[in-house]
Structure formats: C-alpha cells, structure tokens
Amino acid sequence: MQQARLYEEEDETVEPKFSIGEAVRNASYHMHSENDLSNKRRIVYEVILVHPEGITNKEIAWELGWPINCVTGRVAELRDRFHLIEKNGIKTLPSHEGKMYPNTTWRATS
Numbered sequence: 001m002q003q004a005r006l007y008e009e010e011d012e013t014v015e016p017k018f019s020i021g022e023a024v025r026n027a028s029y030h031m032h033s034e035n036d037l038s039n040k041r042r043i044v045y046e047v048i049l050v051h052p053e054g055i056t057n058k059e060i061a062w063e064l065g066w067p068i069n070c071v072t073g074r075v076a077e078l079r080d081r082f083h084l085i086e087k088n089g090i091k092t093l094p095s096h097e098g099k100m101y102p103n104t105t106w107r108a109t110s
Contacts, residue, residue: 037082044074045084045108054088054105075106084109 037045047060055063061071078085088107092100 040070041074041077041082044071045078048078048085048106049108052107054091054107056091056093056103056105058093058103079106 043064044060047063048055051059057068057071057075060066060075061068064071075085079087085106086109088105090102091105093103095101
C-alpha cells in the first residue's frame with residue numbers, strides 16, 4: 001500500500017541525464033567487476049569498451065600484447081556468462097600466413 005503512494009508522489013517531469021541502456025550497462029559492469037570479473041576479464045572488457053565501433057579477438061590480443069588464447073576465453077566468458085558484450089559484425093584480417101580470414105567483432109552490450 002505504501003509503495004503505491006511512493007509512486008504516485010514521484011515527479012515525472014525529471015529528465016534522465018543518461019539513456020537506460022547506458023545505465024544498465026554501467027550498473028551491470030560495476031556489479032560484475034566488484035564480484036565476479038577477474039583481472040584479465042576486466043582488462044579485456046575495458047579494451048572492448050574503448051572501441052565502440054567493435055574490436056576482434058586478434059586486435060584485443062595485439063593491443064594487450066597477449067597470446068590470442070588468453071583473449072578468446074575471456075571474451076567467451078564476457079559474452080556467455082556475464083552478457084556484457086555482443087557480436088557487432090565481421091572484419092577481415094590477415095592470418096600469420098598472410099591469408100585473409102573473417103573475424104567477429106565485439107562491442108559492449110547496449
């Protein structure tokens with residue numbers, strides 16, 4: 001009963017200073033970063049956050065100077081377990097042999 005009164009008294013003219021998507025993403029990140037995100041997961045997530053256009057696993061590995069196998073597991077965890085990132089598209093990058101292959105790009109969920 002009291003809850004209904006609280007909602008009736010709210011002023012609906014206040015405009016939020018951020019979008020709902022940003023608020024959910026930020027709250028989700030802080031909730032997970034405090035409790036569940038290991039240091040490596042947090043580092044990979046921060047790299048993805050600063051590339052809103054999308055970034056591939058290979059580019060993350062290049063940027064961090066890590067082997068690719070240290071990145072792919074963290075990306076899978078951020079996608080499947082924490083739902084903090086999503087597929088953004090495909091980018092063609094060269095392999096170590098020089099052949100061009102499609103690579104998935106990732107971005108923070110909105």
